[in-house]
Amino acid sequence: MQIHRMYAYNPRLAYLAEEDRYLTRKIAPTMTFNVIGTGVNGQEHIRNTLYEGHATIKGIYDPHPNSQKAAKDSFAAYVTDRELVIYQTLEEACNDPEVDGLIIATPNYTHIEVIRTAAASGKHILMEKPMATTIADAWEITQIAAKHPAVFQIGLQYRYKSIYTEAIHEALERKSIGEIKAITITEQRIPFIDKVHQWNKFSEYSGDTLVEKCCHYFDLFNLFAASRPVKVYASGSQDVNFTEFTYDGKASDILDNAMVIVEYANGIRANFMLCMFSPMFYEELVLCGDQGRLKVSESQDFLTEQGVASSMQIHCGESMPARISTPKYPSHIEALGHSGATFFEHRNFVDNIMGRPTNTATVADGFWSVVIGAAAQRSIRTGEPVYIKTLLSENGITAEDL
Ligand SMILES: NC(=O)c1ccc[n+]([C@@H]2O[C@H](COP(=O)([O-])OP(=O)(O)OC[C@H]3O[C@@H](n4cnc5c(N)ncnc54)[C@H](O)[C@@H]3O)[C@@H](O)[C@H]2O)c1
Incomplete structure (x- = not known):
């Protein structure tokens, strides 16, 4: 039977005990992601990952306190039984053995530096567009991705x-x-x-x-x-x-x-x-x-x-x-950002990890x-x-x- 996220996250049904949930049950996530960069776009990724439900978020790396706070708020809207981990370094966030995938949503000019560390982890990657600010850097990322042992998806979700x-x-x-x-x-x-x-x-x-x-x-x-x-x-x-x-x-x-x-x-x-x-x-x-x-x-x-x-x-x-x-x-899917496109980008990221065919970028x-x-x-x-x-x-x- 189809999953009904609209009911699962409906605050009016929040009083229901877990054992009484069937139509309103949430998906049990089978994979875990970290988000690198939690400005407006990283927060959208947190919301979409959690609402889509097949994956969850463990933590984030972002040096800016405002973005850390905003990420915590986005996370807490969906997850109430644990706190979002705030990593102190990029290396820590990329190499946590409990994490399967990394979502990179830092400013464009930082993508090249971030990806050098992120790709070394061998984890699945969803990297925001544009992959780089120059052709030279985009080509270097293409070479890194060619050797990458896991999913490497670009955030061209339009x-x-x-x-x-x-x-x-x-x-x-x-x-x-x-x-x-x-x-x-x-x-x-x-x-x-x-x-x-x-x-x-x-x-x-x-x-x-x-x-x-x-x-x-x-x-x-x-x-x-x-x-x-x-x-x-x-x-x-x-x-x-x-x-x-x-x-x-x-x-x-x-x-x-x-x-x-x-x-x-x-x-x-x-x-x-x-x-x-x-x-x-x-x-x-x-x-x-x-x-x-x-x-x-x-x-x-x-x-x-x-x-x-x-x-x-x-x-x-x-x-x-x-x-x-x-x-x-x-409308509850469209409200998640970019007219719902980000939700489907996430569903397809999960499908890519599961080895299912998709048409992601x-x-x-x-x-x-x-x-x-x-x-x-x-x-x-x-x-x-x-x-x-x-x-x-x-x-x-x-x-x-x-
Ligand atoms: N696919 C889309 O439709 C879409 C929409 C918006 C933004 N984006 C992309 O997302 C990325 C982020 O954009 P944004 O709008 O969230 O910008 P933003 O300025 O709101 O947020 C960027 C965040 O990255 C953090 N940051 C900077 N350097 C970092 C580093 N080295 N490591 C970790 N965190 C770092 C900043 O502190 C900030 O919180 C950009 O590449 C942008 O092009 C894509």
Whole structure:
């Protein structure tokens, strides 16, 4: 019988004794994770691990007292019979023999250092996107992962948003629009929110906006194109956000709007439009195939009380019925973060550990999403198109390495 987390965690049913729980029982976890970095994203990982239920959390490593406190609160909302362990060093957190997996959610520029220690533990790894801020570091992580004896998953979880899960099903599995020829993604949203020490305001620490945030969309490009990028053109600038922002005497230098075009080896063309000074969250994917057009979108405008509004439209002219729907997960799953995508990322992390087939982002997926972001950033700086082969060879990576 299906598990009903909605009832298991319902405070109105908290009075029930364990022996009286059947529909409301919780899953008995069979594996244990530690979380490295417990800012806003690490806390989301703690909540999702515990709510998903097949795994539990033992402890965390994060040097910041506020983040330690927030992690304890997230943990205590689900686990009341023990305390969250706060490790004093990264090495201790990575090498605890009672722990099966590590979730790495530290700032982007720290991923490379953290992974050198984390991977040496041989434990299962779920590592946040972007895997690194530069192609050189992303390549080093790819090499580390190739020798890793356990699961190595990248946190590109947008593919589990309900709109993209449905788009994958329709376009790639059901082939509803025939052969995909062109891809467009748009994101319009509010500026980057505050972070611990404001690392996301500086390209040096984040990799800049097209690597930091937009790797999610480039991963979707790569997924739908099912090919390798050949050439990238981009234009962008910092026009509105953080133009007067400084931290530790240093001025912010991140893009807040951009347009990116990617050409793929199989002839598919993709474009991306970003604007980060919109008073809402809006994202949209349009796929044009030789048999039809698919559009999905997700919008949160803060005006209505309905939360995130989502939609999918598939038009196939005279050959098939058009379909218009509103893909959603139950609201208690969506409330766990990123429209429910993080919950499914965790379910699939557990499945990967159990050896079950999944479509989670691999290290290669993580690498190629960084490559497109870095190429676009380069194109913006130089005003020239960037050939991926040249960019990779500058980093000592040849076709034979891939
Ligand atoms: N997949 C997604 O949708 C998604 C969403 C948000 C953030 N992220 C990623 O998660 C990571 C963390 O982002 P965030 O938003 O939580 O940032 P944040 O600033 O809120 O939190 C980062 C935390 O890491 C801690 N930290 C810094 N260096 C550390 C180290 N060496 N070891 C341990 N802890 C360290 C900081 O003290 C802080 O608490 C980033 O890589 C970010 O890109 C992914």
